[in-house]
Amino acid sequence: MIWIVRNLWLIPALPALAAGLSALAKQRNRRFAASLAIGSMGLSFLLSLFAFAHALHVSGQGKQVIQVFNFPWLQYGGEWLKLGWMLDPLTSVMLVMVTFVGLLIFIYSTGYMAHDENFTRFFCFLSLFAAAMLGVVISNSLLLLFMCWELVGLTSYLLIGFWYHKPAAAAAAKKAFITTRIGDLAFLIGMVWLYSQAGTLLFYDQGTGCLERSALMGLVAQTTCIGMAASTGIALLIFAGAVGKSGQVPLHVWLPDAMEGPTPVSALIHAATMVAAGVFLIARVYPLMAAHGGTSLAISSTTALQVVTWIGAITAVFAALIAVAQDDIKRILAYSTVSQLGYMMMGLGVGGVAVGMFHLITHAFFKSLLFLGAGSVIHGCHEEQDIRRMGGLKKFMPITFATYATGMLALSGFPLFFSGFWSKDAILHAAQIWTISRVPFYLGTLGALLTAFYMTRQIYYVFLGESRLSDRHNMPHTKAVDHPEHSAPATPHESPVSMTVPLMILAGCAILLGFIGTPAWPWFDSFLSGQQATFNITGFLEGGILPVMLSSTVIVFVGLGLGWWLYGRKPIASADGPDALEQLQPQVFHLLRNKFYVDEFYQATFIRCNTWLSHLSDWFDRRIWNGAVWTVSYVVLGLSWLARSTDNYLVNPGFDEGCHTVTVGAKFLVRLQNGRTQNYLRLVGIAFAVLVVFLIWSGVR
């Protein structure tokens, strides 16, 4: 077996080791922790490149593209539960993406977190996160994937709540953890079900894995009580786990709140990697999602994939609508992430693994670019996050502006030169030719329009126009201050080199990556499916690709234009004035601003219901069970009283009376025995007389 496949575990193990070592380090060993984290991540990156090269080599030869290494973990009965890891094109692409983006964000963090007192712990958690995420990527077992998945959720919790002294951060961390665990519960149940049906949790195991043909056929043949194939039921449960992790409707509520964490965390975990893990999971178990009874392997017709598509499409529009009316720079990006994750899900549903994954990869780069840019803005503006109180930053932060604009254009899908255009277009094209329904295509197009619109709004608010930074001192509620050394009001400044260099690298990727998946040269698609890509310019002319490209170009320009019309024509004058959209449609704007009141809805229903049940159980314990115990004890006590009364008033008097009688009798008899001889003689005399009288009387008769 090839060395890299056998030793693939090293890739997650290195950051895990770094996390362990920096956990032991003292708080002041900042340089040690940072260099350990960056060094281990760098090594993992090199190994990932090696793995990638190997996967490329193998797929070039047209051999079996999935290579696995399995080992037994635990025994029960006569069977063994196995774990394992695998290397295939999907894994290798994800490995390179996670380690590369991770490495850049680690470097960026050394600048961003420089003033934080818990710097060492931050890098410890980041490394742990990276280890868990890489573990998710390489797992060849649903169980191992689930274990790493939970660990990812845990580190996400720790990092969201990193500034736990902020109540909002602590609450957000808890909310994120519990919300995703609700999805994970479904995932766990799906996994247990899958195990019971298939007898293994390995994905690929020389024909016996649960994603291989024989197991899938068995799953499809099984029918559950509600007439659904077992494979569909399991796939939907696993998808519920992905819904939680990837912030899809209806479990999206945690992701925007998660922005309370430090910005590098938002970039790494809540934009590029962890939230994409849900999409990756669906891509990984795609054979299960697509399993159906028919012999032909036509794509995107199973129930499971339809659900994925609809949830994705709805999320894409829903979150984009909310993003339009937000004021916090990171929350806008967060809702945008939710929306883009919806696109990826939709892409998986309508177009298969390559379509969804391509958007995942490009999005990872341009969204982490945007988040890091936002972090740079926040850093430069002294922890200001409200876009209404920014403006005019273009002249203070030129590098940040240029890179941010690149990311913004990539996200909006600006034609031809930006990666987002190509990946989003692939999704829209797949949606357009989807046989089930056209609605997802229209929803996707509407989402694209909204995306271009809210990003333009953001750019106008943040970078263009006049600076409104001083307005914040008139406002009573300024955002939380974490860096006391920044307290003095000052002009915005450009960020240090450690922050701007990663921005520039990511900006380069945001542009260049688009060209690995154009219709003319669909290298990415072919690589994932294990084929050779060929350059063919006529690819543009096939099956309605060009019309979709044109229409989405028009859509993007309409979005940009609308943004300019509302926010660019006349400069935004004051921070406290109403939003331009608010002036046009106040009620719609408020509905969007309040995120469709989903949080309030959950609060009023599920959370209240659960609290009520808990109080009921507590009351039950205190009153009913304890009451029962008390009742029993009172009954026993009552019986005891009764027994005592019986003793006192029935048994005891009788006993006493008996004793008394005996005593009285005894006293009488005692008189007879007073020890005087005369008395005895007298008695003898009397007795003698009585005897004589008796004898005489009887003799006379």
Next chain:
Amino acid sequence: MRAPYRSAGTVVLGNLAMLAWTIYISFLGVTGLMLLPKDSVRTARILALLTTVAGFVVTLVGFAHQRSGELVTVTRLHWVPSLGIEFHLAADGISLTLLLLTGIVAITGILFSWNIEHRTKEFFAFYLALIGGVYGVFLSFDLLLLFFFYEIAIIPKYFLIAIWGSTRREYAAMKLALYSFVGSAMVLIGLIAAYVVAGAKTMDLVQLAQFPFPIHFQMWAFPLVFLGFGILAGLWPFHTWAPTGHVAAPTAASMLLAGVVMKLGAYGCLRVAMTLFPRGLDAWGFQMLGFGSWRDVFALLALIGIVYGAMVSLVQKDFKFVIGYSSVSHMGFVLLGLMTLQQIGLDGAVLQMFSHGIIAGLLFAVVGRMVYDRTHTRDLSQLETMHLNKTIPFAATTFVLAGMASIGMPGFSGFVAELQILIGAWRAFPLFAIFAGGGIVIGIAYTWRAMQKAFFGLSDQTTLTTPPALPAISIPERIGTIILVATSITIGLYPQLLLRIIVPALHSPLFDGLRKGSGQ
């Protein structure tokens, strides 16, 4: 002293004979402590620690010799020959796993009660007597002997709580003792009935397990004995002794109570009720209220325990009550695992006994020793204002780790155990598995709520004042913490270490009846 050997299907191996010394050492320790002068606090502690360490080392040697978890006789002497009662100690993989648990919890319990100054030597004497009784129960293979040790274990518990306890200690001690004795009475009736019905003049577990008791007899004897032991395992709705008992008990006693004594109940359910009367789990042949067998009834009670315990602990105001009710919830998993009758569910149940013992011990150590002994309050709303993560960061970190282990985070022992139970439950009662999973989610909510309130308090007005200084975490506490955390992680990453002996033990002929019943 040579043990007279009688063939009863078990094998004598010389190298396990020293396992009996776990019991003897503990009671020798009790004697030694009683002989000490009144004020020798330090000597008492060290003597107690050495005793438990010696017991643990003996167990470890036995563990190393125990190759495949099969049943091995340790000691076998005539005790009451006219009734056929013997002093019969034996060990299989299940016993040995629980012996290891007892050893670990006992050692750490002493480390966490290093600060006991009030009547120290009596405290440790009762403590060691309890440990000795527990060892005895886990090793006994004669039913009367088992019952004898079971009773021995109850009495020291009463005194530990009544003398060294806190909140409502007399009430809690009495409640615990009464519940225990009611359970014992039920068990005793069942055992005597089994003795009489079998008529073989033996109380030997292995021999009685082979006796085909009439099914109508098993149908009433099984629930009687199972319930009798189940009370001590925190079976809903007979669980209310547990939270009050845990809360009132001093730290080490809470650790033993949750960590080991509740396992006595679960062990009895498996070792006695289910082994002797496996047909008692069969279907009744009719349906009543949707139940078709005792198995359904007890599985439902276990499930209610899981969800109900988790819910109650979500609204507790007392930190220790949160943990007390969480024990009810986690022990529900053990009982649910037993009721699955699936190999994987039973494995998981035994592993969960071990895992919960370790984790509950750790949680009680944090709450009782690290927090309560320093702050003298367990009220979550008061702790919220104290910023304990600043003053005793070690305790905060420990609680985070223990909380993660408790909610079944992969990498800790709880995950492996609960996963196996869930897989088993899915095969036996799919709907129950889903609800049990729901219990896990509530588990996260209450653990996280308690953690944030107790350690990461948020109230704004106190952030400016420096929190009052508390005594630093002592060395024994650190050592104890490290032992428990390391154990949980070791088993979480390499469960095979224990499954190696648990699985063959559950596969032995002793459990043939159970396997026949479940059709495996």
